[in-house]
Amino acid sequence: MRGWSDRDLQRWLKLWQRRLRLQDWGLVARRVATGEMGGRGECRHGLSVRQAVIRIASDLTPDEAEHTLIHELLHCHWSHYAPTGTDRALHEAAIESVAYALRGR
Ligand SMILES: [Zn+2]
Numbered sequence: 001m002r003g004w005s006d007r008d009l010q011r012w013l014k015l016w017q018r019r020l021r022l023q024d025w026g027l028v029a030r031r032v033a034t035g036e037m038g039g040r041g042e043c044r045h046g047l048s049v050r051q052a053v054i055r056i057a058s059d060l061t062p063d064e065a066e067h068t069l070i071h072e073l074l075h076c077h078w079s080h081y082a083p084t085g086t087d088r089a090l091h092e093a094a095i096e097s098v099a100y101a102l103r104g105r
Contacts, residue, residue, distance in 0.1 A: 004062040006031050012066045013054075013073075019102070020073050026051040027076075029069060034059040043072035047079040063105075071099040 013029045032055045040060055045052035054072040056065050074095045083091045 002062060004031075004060075004065050008062065009056060009065065009069065012069050016066075016070050016073050020070075020077070022073060022076055024050055025076055027054065027073070028052070029054045029056065031056055031058050031065075033057075040064065041068040041072045043075040045076055045079040052076050052079070067099055067103060070102055071095055074098055 009029050009031055013027060017023060017025070017027055026049075030053065034057045037055060037057060039057070041054065041056045043052055043054045052075075054069065056068050056072070060068060078091070078095070081091070
């Protein structure tokens, strides 16, 4: 299985930050060792300052890593929204669907 590097991650970040119209955000994406996070990726954002740090698990395939980055970037657009319970599950499912649609695979 081909891996992916921090250079790949920065290339995907540049591409998807532009496509998702997030150029006015200060975004940092990091590749982190599996086990440092609960899931495949996470996005810690601050809406008031339009900044976010996105972390992507290093053991994902390149396809999964790019998809996860798109998913986490989409969270920036909903950073004002903090659903809980069922609403949260529905919100995550919607973001996941949009991420698949955007990538077309
Ligand atoms: Zn999510």
